[in-house]
Amino acid sequence: MFKYTTILVFSFLLLVHQTQGSDDDGQNVWNLFFDEEEDTQTPNECQERQMKNSSVAYTHWGRTDCTPDSSDIVYTGYVGGGLYSQYGAGTKPLCLPESPEYNSGLIASGSSSGRSVVYGAEYETGSFAPLSGMNNLDAVCAVCLARGRSTSMMIPAKRTCPEGWTKEYEGLLMGSPNSHQNGHEHVCVDANPQGRPSSSANHDGFLLYAAVGVCGSLPCPPYVNNDELACVVCTW
Numbered sequence: 001m002f003k004y005t006t007i008l009v010f011s012f013l014l015l016v017h018q019t020q021g022s023d024d025d026g027q028n029v030w031n032l033f034f035d036e037e038e039d040t041q042t043p044n045e046c047q048e049r050q051m052k053n054s055s056v057a058y059t060h061w062g063r064t065d066c067t068p069d070s071s072d073i074v075y076t077g078y079v080g081g082g083l084y085s086q087y088g089a090g091t092k093p094l095c096l097p098e099s100p101e102y103n104s105g106l107i108a109s110g111s112s113s114g115r116s117v118v119y120g121a122e123y124e125t126g127s128f129a130p131l132s133g134m135n136n137l138d139a140v141c142a143v144c145l146a147r148g149r150s151t152s153m154m155i156p157a158k159r160t161c162p163e164g165w166t167k168e169y170e171g172l173l174m175g176s177p178n179s180h181q182n183g184h185e186h187v188c189v190d191a192n193p194q195g196r197p198s199s200s201a202n203h204d205g206f207l208l209y210a211a212v213g214v215c216g217s218l219p220c221p222p223y224v225n226n227d228e229l230a231c232v233v234c235t236w
């Protein structure tokens with residue numbers, strides 16, 4: 001039965017090829033089964049060419065450098081966002097450049113009234129022993145360009161990337177505590193963070209706290225109640 005079915009399918013494809021051999025659709029059907037290439041590039045060469053033409057930017061939170069031999073610095077800056085104690089403050093962390101440019105045509109009163117107010121960020125790690133020395137330092141950042149890659153992702157609660165992905169950096173998942181009015185996004189801050197030099201004054205602003213997982217709707221094991229969550233940023 002299989003033998004006759006095979007002959008029947010082969011005859012049909014041969015007919016398609018003969019009657020529509022010059023037609024693209026017919027050729028595509030033929031190529032699908034017989035793996036004929038329309039050009040001389042192998043699939044690997046084609047993929048390599050596409051990858052060389054692609055690149056992706058990601059933010060390296062907590063440091064002003066990028067992964068050596070993997071990514072190039074686009075710009076460095078300071079982490080910023082909404083004030084921790086204000087409802088409605090911005091919830092997405094910003095990587096503000098070291099050299100801002102202002103448009104004089106779009107500046108009015110110099111007042112924060114009726115504006116969305118952006119603050120610098122501090123690490124709030126006074127009660128988190130591994131990074132207690134960073135407490136109150138202003139958080140820095142870098143935007144990095146990963147050449148030859150096309151996408152990036154942050155994986156919470158991981159230190160390693162899936163097979164085939166490039167690890168850009170690993171770090172500590174940080175966010176805002178439950179008690180703050182300004183609940184902001186979690187970010188993956190480098191495991192060896194830097195602070196802006198001479199920025200240890202406690203100004204507050206957009207605040208970064210270590211994030212922990214809580215058992216319940218999160219299964220334990222494998223998660224551990226109240227343990228700080230790692231994170232990793234990967235590119236492909």
Ligand SMILES: [Ca+2]
Pocket residue numbers: 122123124136202203204
């Ligand atoms: Ca502070």
